[in-house]
Amino acid sequence: MSLLFGGLFILKSDRDYLLTLPLRRRDLSISLFIAQFVGSGITILFLYGFYVAGAGSLEDTIVLIANLVLLACLVTSLGVISNILQVWKRVGLAIVLGLWCLSTLLGFEFTPVSSFTGQLVYGSIVLFAATAIAVPVALRELAYLELGSIRSLLRSTSTEYKKNMSFSGKGPIRVIYSYHLSFLELMGRVNIGGSTSYRTARIKTSTVLIISIVAAAVYVYLTGFSALAGMPLTVASEHFTPVVFVIPIFMGVIILVLMSQGTFSNERGWLAFTAMDPATYIRHLLLSRVISALAIIGPFGVADLILALLGLMTGLDAALVLLVTVPSASILATYLVARIGAVQQVKEEGMMPGQFDLRQFLVILPTYFVIGLIIVSEIFLTAAIVIAAALTVVATLLMIIPSVWRGIAYRLTQRGFI
Amino acid sequence: MASCIDVQYVSKSYGKTVALDDVSFSIPCGESYALLGPNGAGKSTTLRLLVGLLKPDTGTIKIDGHEPFSPEAKSALGYLPEDATPYRTLSVRENLEYIAALRGVKDVTLATDRFLDELVLREYERAKVGKLSRGNMQKLSIALALIHNPKIVLLDEPLNYLDIPTQERVFKMLKSLQSTMIVSTHIMSIATRLTEKVLMIARGKIVWNGTIDTLKGMEVGDESIESVVARLMTGAS
Numbered sequence: 001m002s003l004l005f006g007g008l009f010i011l012k013s014d015r016d017y018l019l020t021l022p023l024r025r026r027d028l029s030i031s032l033f034i035a036q037f038v039g040s041g042i043t044i045l046f047l048y049g050f051y052v053a054g055a056g057s058l059e060d061t062i063v064l065i066a067n068l069v070l071l072a073c074l075v076t077s078l079g080v081i082s083n084i085l086q087v088w089k090r091v092g093l094a095i096v097l098g099l100w101c102l103s104t105l106l107g108f109e110f111t112p113v114s115s116f117t118g119q120l121v122y123g124s125i126v127l128f129a130a131t132a133i134a135v136p137v138a139l140r141e142l143a144y145l146e147l148g149s150i151r152s153l154l155r156s157t158s159t160e161y162k163k164n165m166s167f168s169g170k171g172p173i174r175v176i177y178s179y180h181l182s183f184l185e186l187m188g189r190v191n192i193g194g195s196t197s198y199r200t201a202r203i204k205t206s207t208v209l210i211i212s213i214v215a216a217a218v219y220v221y222l223t224g225f226s227a228l229a230g231m232p233l234t235v236a237s238e239h240f241t242p243v244v245f246v247i248p249i250f251m252g253v254i255i256l257v258l259m260s261q262g263t264f265s266n267e268r269g270w271l272a273f274t275a276m277d278p279a280t281y282i283r284h285l286l287l288s289r290v291i292s293a294l295a296i297i298g299p300f301g302v303a304d305l306i307l308a309l310l311g312l313m314t315g316l317d318a319a320l321v322l323l324v325t326v327p328s329a330s331i332l333a334t335y336l337v338a339r340i341g342a343v344q345q346v347k348e349e350g351m352m353p354g355q356f357d358l359r360q361f362l363v364i365l366p367t368y369f370v371i372g373l374i375i376v377s378e379i380f381l382t383a384a385i386v387i388a389a390a391l392t393v394v395a396t397l398l399m400i401i402p403s404v405w406r407g408i409a410y411r412l413t414q415r416g417f418i
Numbered sequence: 419m420a421s422c423i424d425v426q427y428v429s430k431s432y433g434k435t436v437a438l439d440d441v442s443f444s445i446p447c448g449e450s451y452a453l454l455g456p457n458g459a460g461k462s463t464t465l466r467l468l469v470g471l472l473k474p475d476t477g478t479i480k481i482d483g484h485e486p487f488s489p490e491a492k493s494a495l496g497y498l499p500e501d502a503t504p505y506r507t508l509s510v511r512e513n514l515e516y517i518a519a520l521r522g523v524k525d526v527t528l529a530t531d532r533f534l535d536e537l538v539l540r541e542y543e544r545a546k547v548g549k550l551s552r553g554n555m556q557k558l559s560i561a562l563a564l565i566h567n568p569k570i571v572l573l574d575e576p577l578n579y580l581d582i583p584t585q586e587r588v589f590k591m592l593k594s595l596q597s598t599m600i601v602s603t604h605i606m607s608i609a610t611r612l613t614e615k616v617l618m619i620a621r622g623k624i625v626w627n628g629t630i631d632t633l634k635g636m637e638v639g640d641e642s643i644e645s646v647v648a649r650l651m652t653g654a655s
Contacts, residue, residue: 159545159546159549160509160544160545160546160549161509161512161544161546162544163544164509164511164512164515164543164544165508165512166515167512167515167516167518167519167526168515168519168526168527168530169526170519171519171522172519172520172521172522174519175516175519175520176520179508179516183507185507201507202507266505266506266507268503268504268505269471270469270471270497270498270499270502271504271505271517271520271562272520273470273471274469274470274471274492274495274497275492275517275520275521276489276492276520276521277487277489277492278487281520346506347503347506406487409471410471410472410473413466413471413472414432414472418471418499418502
């Protein structure tokens, strides 16, 4: 993932001022690497941290902690290295590395992640060797970074759309829905496998819906009809199927992030808020984005209802979560994140849109809160009904008060959203 | 003559920083003003208040007799901020059509085609805005600010990033608008070509208000108009 989606944690001001200073770039490379590590590699500590808790002895724990740091350095380095590789090399190497790491699940001992799956000695040696190769290459890349190459993060995408979407003949409100129901807009900080970059993209909602319907059909088959449905899992019981439990949490996080971070990051106040009342615009924008988000989670909600009809009652809780709780919570999360000013307007791709402060980390709090509500909802049907109803009422109240959204528009403008 | 822009005793602060301090001015309909001032003087804040993107702490603002956030004011105003960026995930044509439709323009296609031709953007109509050069992005931004044929136009450094032929095209287009206009700029040649009058702002206060001709008349010896402006902005005699 690092190789595929890697990027450089460099601000526009770094490119324009820091990297043009008459300093030896080699002297800066360690600092740039540390910034890259803090920004991306540190995520690995969260992803793999729980393996350390499973270590037996104190010695094993110490070795695993050291390996965790090495793994974070390796992932950080791969993110940097991706910047110098052509797309086909990047993809090829990523596939090879991915398969190599996954082979540990089949018992292969010599992979960079084997120490986390029980092969402490061989895994540690391989990880150390891989890190010892990757880190110097990354440091060299940072030392000889071509200033123009930062923009080359975008090299693989085309400059034109094949076909223009037409807004002609539509009224002011209809055009908002037309825009946001036609495309899912992905914009902002992309962090996959610990690699962070800034991208913009749009995907046809119809394409997403088709993929989602197919995935949901596969999900219903595997969970309700196939041999896997009756497979005894460690924590599975008659009333508890892990996959039905986990999917709403996973989808909930995706939608909350998509809504709370993505709704305003591509918005343009100087165009939208001056064309009509910001309250009217934002409310229709939110509704249209919630509806388009249902293209992702809706089919899974319907799939869960089918599972409930087949007798898997957890499906009812999950359907309620996906079809009611998550959409309502996403409106609240979007409001809260904008209210605390923790959303960045993306003006230039491939660059961080600004510096981050503590508020950026606070955005995770509403998400954690909602995850908690989803988990409770999935355990108790009564709680699911109460939580879904309560969130819908709060979200509706929020949506019908225009001053709330005018306040958000003023707040965004004061924070530099133009 | 009726005022299209009327600002009375307006103050605006960001936390402890005072951006505008008890500012009053009035602009008659059909007149063009240059808004001059040093960096951080309060020019952008003034424009954002006029267009209703910010609320004043005290004082009143009327746009064509209406509150800035009213539908009447919004349909009368066209606004271009400094370093404007359009919607990055839409194409050039989609941006124009989207904003025209959002503003309730009757013939969206006609308005879009007009600006694509006038600003020589036709070859980029399917281009992703995120991939445009800064100059073409500025041309598109100008078109987006003017697509609804606004009665009052507020422009912040409109000619930034434009090549000379495009600058001339934009000069011609803006002169033909017959709108009430405020142009915020640091470049005096733009002010003198586009406007007849000047509002000078420094440290959040209006420090001078008059015609370009009066300003020229204040030149001492071979002093340039820029030197006169600098003198007025800094309060030097």
